[in-house]
Amino acid sequence: xxxxxxxxxxxxxxxxxxxxxxxxxxxxxxLAEFHGVPGAYLAKHLQALAQAGVIHSxxxxxxxxxxxxxxxxxxxxxxxxxxxxxxxxxxxTEIRRRGPARVAASEYRNPCAIDRAMQxxxxxxxxxxxxxxxxxxxxxLSVSVSPxxxxxxxxxxxxxxx
Amino acid sequence: xxxxxxxxxxxxxxxxxxxxxxxxxxxxxxLAEFHGVPGAYLAKHLQALAQAGVIHSxxxxxxxxxxxxxxxxxxxxxxxxxxxxxxxxxxxTEIRRRGPARVAASEYRNPCAIDRAMQxxxxxxxxxxxxxxxxxxxxxLSVSVSPxxxxxxxxxxxxxxx
DNA sequence: GTCCCTATACTCGGATAGCAAGTGTCCGAGTATAGGCGG
DNA sequence: CCGCCTATACTCGGACACTTGCTATCCGAGTATAGGGAC
Numbered sequence: 001x002x003x004x005x006x007x008x009x010x011x012x013x014x015x016x017x018x019x020x021x022x023x024x025x026x027x028x029x030x031l032a033e034f035h036g037v038p039g040a041y042l043a044k045h046l047q048a049l050a051q052a053g054v055i056h057s058x059x060x061x062x063x064x065x066x067x068x069x070x071x072x073x074x075x076x077x078x079x080x081x082x083x084x085x086x087x088x089x090x091x092x093t094e095i096r097r098r099g100p101a102r103v104a105a106s107e108y109r110n111p112c113a114i115d116r117a118m119q120x121x122x123x124x125x126x127x128x129x130x131x132x133x134x135x136x137x138x139x140x141l142s143v144s145v146s147p148x149x150x151x152x153x154x155x156x157x158x159x160x161x162x
Numbered sequence: 163x164x165x166x167x168x169x170x171x172x173x174x175x176x177x178x179x180x181x182x183x184x185x186x187x188x189x190x191x192x193l194a195e196f197h198g199v200p201g202a203y204l205a206k207h208l209q210a211l212a213q214a215g216v217i218h219s220x221x222x223x224x225x226x227x228x229x230x231x232x233x234x235x236x237x238x239x240x241x242x243x244x245x246x247x248x249x250x251x252x253x254x255t256e257i258r259r260r261g262p263a264r265v266a267a268s269e270y271r272n273p274c275a276i277d278r279a280m281q282x283x284x285x286x287x288x289x290x291x292x293x294x295x296x297x298x299x300x301x302x303l304s305v306s307v308s309p310x311x312x313x314x315x316x317x318x319x320x321x322x323x324x
Numbered sequence: 325g326t327c328c329c330t331a332t333a334c335t336c337g338g339a340t341a342g343c344a345a346g347t348g349t350c351c352g353a354g355t356a357t358a359g360g361c362g363g
Numbered sequence: 364c365c366g367c368c369t370a371t372a373c374t375c376g377g378a379c380a381c382t383t384g385c386t387a388t389c390c391g392a393g394t395a396t397a398g399g400g401a402c
Binding site for chain 4: 025027028029043044046047050057058059060061062063064065
Binding site: 001002003004005007008009011012015033034035036037076084087088089090091092093095096098099100101102103104107108109110113114116117118120121122124125127128129132137140141144145146148149152153156 | 163164165166167169170171173174177195196197198199238246249250251252253254255257258260261262263264265266269270271272275276278279280282283284286287289290291294299302303306307308310311314315318
């Protein structure tokens, strides 16, 4: 089991979009260029983010993408769920109700103990991701990224915003 | 992202194998019959569990499978890692080092903040699964499963052990 | 009657197809700009 | 000189191929049993 590559791209793109000035946008092509990834495929993931209400898309010539809300109001969990569908990682198919030891449906009042344990673990995962917002991420980036890289990013931004 | 179907099967099989008397085994065919799943495919997953040292395989005519250790010493995490490979769910491909804003490799001393956040969440998931053992699961099952189902399972076991 | 040998039945183990989902790419619909034309 | 109209360039959005990994199955290698034969 592993998350799709698009999750990494989406998280990086969102952290970049958080730097876009209010009222401006950044196109999918620019985002792809910045991260060195295929633009056509990245567009597909950005589309999913837009449909989930994480980012806002602006059509037309001066169009592009921007965050749909302030960075502090967007959790990492939202970004991931937007791409992966948000369904449960572990799907209980109730195999306990199959085979020779099955009993009447009314006997299965309690939920499957295995499913419960898995959901508990999954909830811990989601809680951790739901605790952290893009705002937190930006703050962490501002202190952990080297000044050289920050300067270079700022320069690229001026070019891209022109 | 979702776990393979085999994870559910493996967890149920392990909880059944925990009921096997010491010195005895249960064949893959019996386990498949009990859960109503294709035996040939289940065998593949049991094989993975055996290679990971979770269960012990006995070849030959009176062969089969049994737990490699006491149920209280086997965590749910071990079972899942045995099937899914144990690798990280989120793989950081360091895309920050690509594109026009990249800088010299020596500037990337700090680990990627996005990767850190994802690993933290993943660790919460693994911790929760590592906390629970098959022994805990059995105890929970003994009180949550209906007496009728327990009796029916016991009857099937007597037949299978013959 | 006892021991040994052989054929058998049943087990695990790895090698082999089929299929769904993720990966990657393309072209069409829509909009703000820029330039030219008319008043 | 000013306003309007049209052609253009650039954007997002969904429809279309390809590849990887999960799903499913089979047959071969190995071992304990059971039966028969020899002593």
